Amino acid sequence: MLPYMEGTALYNTIQAGAPEGGMTMQRPFGPHSLRPYSAYKVRVPTFLCPSDPGASGNGWSNDQAPINYACNVGDSTRGQDGGHNGEGGTLNSRGMFQRLRGKKIAEATDGTSNTLAFSEITIYAAPGRMRGHYSMMPSAQLRASPIACNQRRGPNGTVLGPLPPSHFRHGEAWASGFAMICGFTTILPPNSPSCANAEGEWQEGIYPPNSYHTGGVNAAMVDGSIRFVSDSIDAGNLALPVPTSGPSVYGVWGSMGSSSGGETFTLPD
Numbered sequence: 001m002l003p004y005m006e007g008t009a010l011y012n013t014i015q016a017g018a019p020e021g022g023m024t025m026q027r028p029f030g031p032h033s034l035r036p037y038s039a040y041k042v043r044v045p046t047f048l049c050p051s052d053p054g055a056s057g058n059g060w061s062n063d064q065a066p067i068n069y070a071c072n073v074g075d076s077t078r079g080q081d082g083g084h085n086g087e088g089g090t091l092n093s094r095g096m097f098q099r100l101r102g103k104k105i106a107e108a109t110d111g112t113s114n115t116l117a118f119s120e121i122t123i124y125a126a127p128g129r130m131r132g133h134y135s136m137m138p139s140a141q142l143r144a145s146p147i148a149c150n151q152r153r154g155p156n157g158t159v160l161g162p163l164p165p166s167h168f169r170h171g172e173a174w175a176s177g178f179a180m181i182c183g184f185t186t187i188l189p190p191n192s193p194s195c196a197n198a199e200g201e202w203q204e205g206i207y208p209p210n211s212y213h214t215g216g217v218n219a220a221m222v223d224g225s226i227r228f229v230s231d232s233i234d235a236g237n238l239a240l241p242v243p244t245s246g247p248s249v250y251g252v253w254g255s256m257g258s259s260s261g262g263e264t265f266t267l268p269d
Helices: 007-016 140-143 165-169 252-257
Strands: 069-074 116-120 135-138 183-185 194-196 215-222 225-231
Touching: 069 252
Parallel strands: 069 183, 135 194
Antiparallel strands: 069 116, 116 215, 215 225
């Protein structure tokens, strides 16, 4: 997207894979994990939300360039994992973005005006300065019922249980493709708790979008239209396990996240 937002020079640098710090990008648009690489540390103002205090600075020692806008990975936790659960990349994401594969607009068979592309996330800045609520639980529990994650919400937005250091990486880097860092799920409604199955940015989890706006988040559909999604949007039956095929079980919210679930629903005004 960089060439379409006055970022052609940065795009060309990443594409060229110029050597730096004793490393050379092995291919165009090489992995973000090769550090240090200054091109991936360039802050892009368009990727940052002025309402988020974390956008003005970050709390990471590796000085990454954060992002407030996340990609839709759909209404399931399955297929997000980087291979640690033995299924990374073997299952298709139900959203428009997934690990190691780009989806075409034509694959949004539910309709480009009915399918989410991007929404908001808050950036970790320092303890107590992030709107997300994080905790950990086993993959089997995550998949069996999102209610278990929702119950991790403590009083006044606190987290029940220890907060692992890996979860400080919410919104850490626009160049990262991990769902924990710059993705969101349409399982629990916006501004609900987030839960991962283990420490590590590559892990499977439930990652609702979140923001500092009152009552919800802004979101972009695949057709480019913008909607405000309320925290109270219909999320269906959260006692059911995450789907791997067919219509979403998580109401209008889940249906907005699935790109080809075949659901019939009416988007909220």
